[in-house]
Amino acid sequence: MAISQGAGAAGGMLRICTAGSVDDGKSTLIGRLLFDSQSVYEDQISSIEKASKNRNAGPIDFSLFTDGLRAEREQGITIDVAYRYFATARRKFILADTPGHEQYTRNMATGASTADVAILLVDARNGVRTQSRRHARIARLLGITDFVLAVNKMDLMDFDQEVFDKIVDDFDDILTGASVHAIPMSALLGDNVITKSDRTPYFQGPPLLEYLETVSVKRNTTSAPFRFPVQMVLRPDDVFRGYAGQIVSGTVRTGDTITTWPSGKSAKVNRIVTFDGDLDLAFAPMSVTLTLDHEIDISRGDVITVDPPLVSQRFEAELVWMDERPLDPGRMYLMKQGTRTVTAEVNHPLLLNQIGTVQVSTARPLVFDRYGENRSLGSFILIDPGTQFTCGAGMITNAVREAAASTHAAPLSFAERLAHVARRAASDEEAADLVRKALEEMLA
Amino acid sequence: MSTLATSPTPATGLQLDHLRALEAESIQIMREVVAEFERPVMLYSIGKDSSVLLRLAQKAFYPGPIPFPLLHVDTTYKFREMIEFRDRMAKEVGARLIVHTNQEAIADGTQPFKVGTQRCCGLLKTKSLLDGLAAGNFDAAIGGARRDEERSRAKERVFSVRDPNGQWDPKRQRPELWHLLNSRLKPGESIRVFPLSNWTEIDVWQYIHVENIPIVPLYFAKEREVIVRGLSLVVQEQPFVVTMPGEKLQSVKCRMRSLGCSPCTGAIRSDADTVPKIIEELIATRQSERQLRIIDHDQDGSMELKKREGYF
Numbered sequence: 001m002a003i004s005q006g007a008g009a010a011g012g013m014l015r016i017c018t019a020g021s022v023d024d025g026k027s028t029l030i031g032r033l034l035f036d037s038q039s040v041y042e043d044q045i046s047s048i049e050k051a052s053k054n055r056n057a058g059p060i061d062f063s064l065f066t067d068g069l070r071a072e073r074e075q076g077i078t079i080d081v082a083y084r085y086f087a088t089a090r091r092k093f094i095l096a097d098t099p100g101h102e103q104y105t106r107n108m109a110t111g112a113s114t115a116d117v118a119i120l121l122v123d124a125r126n127g128v129r130t131q132s133r134r135h136a137r138i139a140r141l142l143g144i145t146d147f148v149l150a151v152n153k154m155d156l157m158d159f160d161q162e163v164f165d166k167i168v169d170d171f172d173d174i175l176t177g178a179s180v181h182a183i184p185m186s187a188l189l190g191d192n193v194i195t196k197s198d199r200t201p202y203f204q205g206p207p208l209l210e211y212l213e214t215v216s217v218k219r220n221t222t223s224a225p226f227r228f229p230v231q232m233v234l235r236p237d238d239v240f241r242g243y244a245g246q247i248v249s250g251t252v253r254t255g256d257t258i259t260t261w262p263s264g265k266s267a268k269v270n271r272i273v274t275f276d277g278d279l280d281l282a283f284a285p286m287s288v289t290l291t292l293d294h295e296i297d298i299s300r301g302d303v304i305t306v307d308p309p310l311v312s313q314r315f316e317a318e319l320v321w322m323d324e325r326p327l328d329p330g331r332m333y334l335m336k337q338g339t340r341t342v343t344a345e346v347n348h349p350l351l352l353n354q355i356g357t358v359q360v361s362t363a364r365p366l367v368f369d370r371y372g373e374n375r376s377l378g379s380f381i382l383i384d385p386g387t388q389f390t391c392g393a394g395m396i397t398n399a400v401r402e403a404a405a406s407t408h409a410a411p412l413s414f415a416e417r418l419a420h421v422a423r424r425a426a427s428d429e430e431a432a433d434l435v436r437k438a439l440e441e442m443l444a
Numbered sequence: 445m446s447t448l449a450t451s452p453t454p455a456t457g458l459q460l461d462h463l464r465a466l467e468a469e470s471i472q473i474m475r476e477v478v479a480e481f482e483r484p485v486m487l488y489s490i491g492k493d494s495s496v497l498l499r500l501a502q503k504a505f506y507p508g509p510i511p512f513p514l515l516h517v518d519t520t521y522k523f524r525e526m527i528e529f530r531d532r533m534a535k536e537v538g539a540r541l542i543v544h545t546n547q548e549a550i551a552d553g554t555q556p557f558k559v560g561t562q563r564c565c566g567l568l569k570t571k572s573l574l575d576g577l578a579a580g581n582f583d584a585a586i587g588g589a590r591r592d593e594e595r596s597r598a599k600e601r602v603f604s605v606r607d608p609n610g611q612w613d614p615k616r617q618r619p620e621l622w623h624l625l626n627s628r629l630k631p632g633e634s635i636r637v638f639p640l641s642n643w644t645e646i647d648v649w650q651y652i653h654v655e656n657i658p659i660v661p662l663y664f665a666k667e668r669e670v671i672v673r674g675l676s677l678v679v680q681e682q683p684f685v686v687t688m689p690g691e692k693l694q695s696v697k698c699r700m701r702s703l704g705c706s707p708c709t710g711a712i713r714s715d716a717d718t719v720p721k722i723i724e725e726l727i728a729t730r731q732s733e734r735q736l737r738i739i740d741h742d743q744d745g746s747m748e749l750k751k752r753e754g755y756f
Contacts, residue, residue, distance in 0.1 A: 081599070082595070083591045083598050083642070085591070085644045108620045113622045115622075146743070205526075232475055232478065238510035274503070286468050300479055379622045379624065381619075385628075388630050389618055393621045
């Protein structure tokens with residue numbers, strides 16, 4: 001039986017995402033994985049057998065397990081990411097099945113952002129396509145270092161080794177620096193999904209499920225420096241004042257000297273408070289509440305650390321644009337990073353699904369790490385203040401030194417800044433809103 | 445955290461087990477809601493998921509009280525034991541409880557056998573929920589839905605935006621990367637928040653077990669008088685639930701796997717009268733959790749349609 005009670009204790013939880021072009025068979029593979037690992041319930045199978053009758057994908061159309069929306073089933077494509085949960089005796093899995101259509105790349109990025117391993121599917125008949133490249137690039141940008149290269153539909157190519165080898169070679173440059181496990185596969189027929197196929201004698205490695213059960217992922221969040229973005233200040237009475245948040249990396253002990261950023265003020269950790277009693281030691285990813293030995297000014301958005309993070313109002317980032325409305329360097333965006341939301345400007349235009357290296361300037365100093373060192377404090381989203389849509393996803397690569405600007409040119413006056421903000425708004429309403437926000441920030 | 449969290453060891457090789465990792469994630473989500481919204485509310489449906497949600501809310505804001513009210517959408521057809529349990533729990537955790545019922549529809553005699561399950565749910569759950577949220581002017585509603593329950597729920601974001609009519613547009617969901625939750629709303633929009641998104645049914649039961657969380661006794665097997673109707677065992681609480689020709693009340697050892705309205709939620713044959721036995725039964729079972737929920741099966745993609753209309 002697939003779902004076992006003790007699973008997860010030894011192997012932990014592995015987060016996986018799929019990637020690849022439309023029709024390469026992603027949903028079919030996931031359906032096969034869930035079906036063969038007995039993670040689909042009987043009544044779900046019978047309801048899908050009923051629905052499969054109207055389609056032509058064999059007796060059971062596996063993609064119906066994951067394509068949960070009517071529009072998806074009608075069009076036979078995946079629009080949005082579907083999260084599936086399964087477990088074997090060795091491990092628990094959270095699997096994000098992501099769409100292959102270029103139009104829905106943003107949903108692929110959503111699924112990949114929290115993944116440890118990406119399964120990159122390729123249709124053996126087509127080889128590497130633009131969208132496979134794009135997905136591989138996004139997954140690499142998002143920090144995924146372990147890949148399964150699943151060369152699918154090998155049954156249609158007579159499981160030919162030359163076909164397989166050529167596709168693996170073609171991916172070499174795209175996945176440079178990553179650890180890649182390539183598998184010749186037929187998701188539809190089950191070759192090398194759960195059990196090793198006898199039709200691919202040239203393939204030595206473990207089949208997909210065994211690989212996923214055993215791959216060790218380097219996610220050293222507890223050995224990284226301590227980072228604690230403050231979510232809220234808890235003050236239930238006149239005496240207690242605690243800072244609530246989730247430890248995103250590292251460990252903390254009572255008595256540790258911490259510093260809060262961007263103010264740079266220090267204090268000692270007095271208590272680590274939880275509902276289940278105080279702790280002497282807490283580590284990522286625990287959600288806890290810290291109290292300090294003396295009062296310093298800390299509010300939501302500040303970051304508590306032991307070693308200093310980067311603090312700057314300008315930085316360089318890799319940005320994925322996710323909105324139909326292009327990125328406009330003349331507009332102000334809202335930026336959420338850690339637990340802080342500020343207004344920000346970006347120096348470079350981007351179109352939907354484009355990825356670019358940009359410089360971002362924020363209205364107030366940000367506390368961050370490079371994404372490569374800390375996914376939580378190195379990532380941010382941009383929000384369009386007109387539509388409130390999440391329009392961009394960024395990964396900080398480095399701080400940009402404030403160019404001599406501050407010593408040369410006089411800083412903009414309040415009025416100049418407000419005029420600047422107003423000019424860049426798309427409508428009068430937006431201008432009024434942005435000016436109000438800019439004023440609040442200047443006065444804060 | 446004594447039972448599951450790693451005991452004091454050197455600060456290397458520390459790993460939070462998966463239940464505590466899920467707990468930490470859910471607490472992070474609830475705190476974001478309270479920090480970023482003006483008027484949050486928690487939808488309390490009295491079931492096992494709501495019970496877990498309630499415990500997580502206690503943990504998230506400890507030593508303070510739960511900083512939002514609980515909203516129960518009462519169809520008046522819930523099991524009596526659920527209502528007793530609800531009132532007791534609200535008192536115990538010291539939360540404010542709001543009960544909202546579509547009184548107009550009840551006065552019109554709305555019940556599933558008279559108007560059909562779809563219309564009944566539409567009036568007593570969906571409309572009532574939307575009215576209850578509007579009455580409280582709530583901008584964020586925290587719910588206990590999990591992605592592993594149903595395939596349209598598998599698609600839902602943690603912060604899920606609803607338009608001014610409370611409806612869901614699954615084709616234009618906001619990207620939701622990392623743990624960065626976008627709480628910005630346009631005028632009239634509201635948000636549904638699902639802190640248990642990544643929990644499975646087994647996770648919920650294991651957590652109830654290790655945390656010793658109180659749940660409605662209907663979840664535990666005992667001899668109950670039921671109507672045996674195909675695979676479904678129907679508990680006769682409402683006057684309009686009557687035996688059909690050839691049916692009679694029988695005493696069967698059974699329990700509820702999922703709690704809803706008594707006319708539309710069947711019991712399962714079971715001997716599981718403790719939480720560990722329930723977990724054991726789940727591991728052995730090959731039927732999915734919502735199978736005996738009639739409302740999920742009344743048409744293809746029916747949960748998605750209900751969600752689009754505003755059902756949580």
